[in-house]
Amino acid sequence: MQALPPLTPAQALFLDFDGTLAELAPRPDAVQVAPGLVATLAALHTRLGGALAMVTGRSEADIDHFLAPLRLALACEHGARYRHGLAQAARPAIALPDLAPVLHAAKALAAQHPELLLEHKSAGLALHYRQAPQLQSLCRDTLERAMQAIAGVELLQGKCVLEVKPRSVHKGRAIADFMAQPPFAGRTPVFAGDDATDEAGFAAAQALGGWGIKVGPGPSVAQHRCTTPAALRGWLSAADSTLEHGTVPGRA
Helix, strand or coil: CCCCCCCCCCEEEEECCECCCECCCCCHHHCCCCCCHHHHHHHHHHHCCCCEEEECCCCHHHHHHHHCCCCCEEEEHHHCEEECCCCCCCEECCCCCCCHHHHHHHHHHHHHCCCCEEEECCCCEEEECCCCHHHHHHHHHHHHHHHCCCCCEEEEEECCEEEEEECCCCHHHHHHHHHCCCCCCCCEEEEEECCHHHHHHHHHHHHCCCEEEEECCCCCCCCEEECCHHHHHHHHHHHHHHHCCCCCCCCC
């Protein structure tokens, strides 16, 4: 597999979390953050003049928990909520739909099958079936029926998870929106992700003259690929070392 290109001071870095920076776990709350990752991200944030953002399906609270004490710019819940200023809380990127019918159906299904895990987010919900893959079709059918009562939502297939989210938000839109504002504006975007939910992000970064990094196997529009989250973390650590003696655009 060809080595990833070096990161330069003229780029903006966007990162997914699960399966990209951290290995997947049986439950979302069981994910482990590798030693040194937070320090590497903090250093890259400085070296890139603040042009580093998390773009993730996770909630704001989840990301801040895993990366504590570091706070980064953030597009969470697949881009339904943005945080630009690090002292601010994430705010809705669009008007959010009322998901009550879907939430009711998902809760009832999870009560019948305790091996399912339901995450209720501010802009959507995620139904995890990693502990019961044989329930995938039942989960999908249940959510799709309930979604018929709501306009403007879609079902997103991830790795052993089905997510209901607003149709008009996705990681590609989030990256494009961030690239229109400082400190990202005028840079070249780089986005790393691992799942089908990241494909819109790869496409957006590449449409803006940058590149995508697909972590792990599977078809992708991303121009570059690395094998595992550990390999990506190694690349980020090397990028920190390379940039240490570089000059961030706009700074002496």
